Amino acid sequence: MARKTKGRTVSKSKIIPKVKIPSLRRKTKLRSVKEAELTAKQLENDFINAKNRQEQLRIKRKLILAANRAEKKSKKRGISKAKKEEFKQISRVYGKAHERMTIEDIRLIIERPAIPE
DSSP: OEEEETTEEEEGGGOOOOOSOHHHHHHOOOSOHHHHHHHHHHHHHHHHTOSSHHHHHHHHHHHHHHHHHHHHHHTOTTOOHHHHHHHHHHHHHHHHHHHHOOOOOHHHHSOOOOOOO
C-alpha cells in the first residue's frame, strides 16, 4: 500500500515514524558509535528512573526506531563502506541496549496475602 506525499508516492516500508516526544527525539544520535553508546546509557538510566510503565515503553520504542533508522542508513546507496559499517555498529548498540531493558510486570511483583484454607 502506498501513501501520497507532496505529489509523489512513497511506500509504507520506507517511512520511519518520528517520536512525538521532543525530549526523546533529541536524545538519539546517529553521528558516531561513541555518541550512540553514551545515548544508550542515558536512555537506560531514564528507563530505570521512569515513573511508570508507559514511559518505559516509550524509551524502548525509541531505541527500536533509532536502531531501525541506523540500519536503514547502512543500506543506503552512495555511502562509503566505512560509514555503512559505522551505521551497522550504531544499530547494534541501540539493539543491545533495547535487549538489556526488561519491563517487569508490577502485578507479579506485588506480594499478595496467602489465602487461608
